[in-house]
Amino acid sequence: PTPSSQLTSQTSPSARADSDHRRLVHAVNVTKAFHGTEVLKGIDMDVHKGEVVCLLGPSGSGKTTFLRCINQLETIDGGRIWVDDNLMGYVDKGGRLHRLHDKEIAAQRRDIGMVFQRFNLFPHMTALQNVMEGPVQVKGANKGQAKARAKELLDRVGLGDKHGAYPAQLSGGQQQRVAIARALAMDPKLMLFDEPTSALDPELVGEVLDVMKELAKAGMTMIVVTHEMSFARDVADRVVFMDAGVVVEEGPPSQCIDAPQHERTRRFLQRMR
Numbered sequence: 001p002t003p004s005s006q007l008t009s010q011t012s013p014s015a016r017a018d019s020d021h022r023r024l025v026h027a028v029n030v031t032k033a034f035h036g037t038e039v040l041k042g043i044d045m046d047v048h049k050g051e052v053v054c055l056l057g058p059s060g061s062g063k064t065t066f067l068r069c070i071n072q073l074e075t076i077d078g079g080r081i082w083v084d085d086n087l088m089g090y091v092d093k094g095g096r097l098h099r100l101h102d103k104e105i106a107a108q109r110r111d112i113g114m115v116f117q118r119f120n121l122f123p124h125m126t127a128l129q130n131v132m133e134g135p136v137q138v139k140g141a142n143k144g145q146a147k148a149r150a151k152e153l154l155d156r157v158g159l160g161d162k163h164g165a166y167p168a169q170l171s172g173g174q175q176q177r178v179a180i181a182r183a184l185a186m187d188p189k190l191m192l193f194d195e196p197t198s199a200l201d202p203e204l205v206g207e208v209l210d211v212m213k214e215l216a217k218a219g220m221t222m223i224v225v226t227h228e229m230s231f232a233r234d235v236a237d238r239v240v241f242m243d244a245g246v247v248v249e250e251g252p253p254s255q256c257i258d259a260p261q262h263e264r265t266r267r268f269l270q271r272m273r
């Protein structure tokens, strides 16, 4: 092994984390199987604070599963994931589950905002109530303050005139922007986006991507699973291309999208054109 890999393997996780204060997500050799089929086959990935990483790759390559592992909606079978120096639950070599306490999981999830393909807003609540709900119910925030902040966030995502609208009265793009505001209301350190525009009519995609662009510009750390190549090219600091449970290639968009090194990446990008 090279001196640097020896150093990595011998240093304790916290010392390693200390060596890089800018690292927010640190995933090492992550594996995950469903019913005996391995869908993540040793994923390594670091995401730094303020970085926007786009996860690209064919359907079924494990992108969503990896996001869900970061947020502990799935428990990984092997490897380790740290988010902001906190170790997520894992299964050790002997098959023993090292699960965090529910309270720890809840605390960590509070720091991670997730936006899904489907918006999952509460149908019986207005946009404003949807955005206030997390801070009030989960964080015990003061209602007045939560309301003021929710209004600010709805304004920020361009829904200043829709505070009182119910989800059914909003377009898909507007609902997705409420979902983004709702995630931001928890003041997350990290935002995970899982194909946030793929359920939208084409004419509504741009307004959601614009909100995400603004968020990126404001310095939010983001991991975005997307098929929107122009978004990845314009906004991503780094693109990670996955296929069949492995990272095939990664780098800045100018390299990974415009001059891919691997045949699998090239084939995928050709299909996207």
Ligand code: ADP
Pocket: 034, 035, 039, 057, 058, 059, 060, 061, 062, 063, 064, 065, 066
């Ligand atoms: P991607 O996001 O790249 O499309 P996914 O992470 O959704 O890929 O899926 C990777 C593979 O894992 C697929 O073959 C999918 O069918 C399988 N998979 C995902 N979630 C589950 C689950 N809960 N149970 C069984 N198989 C699953």
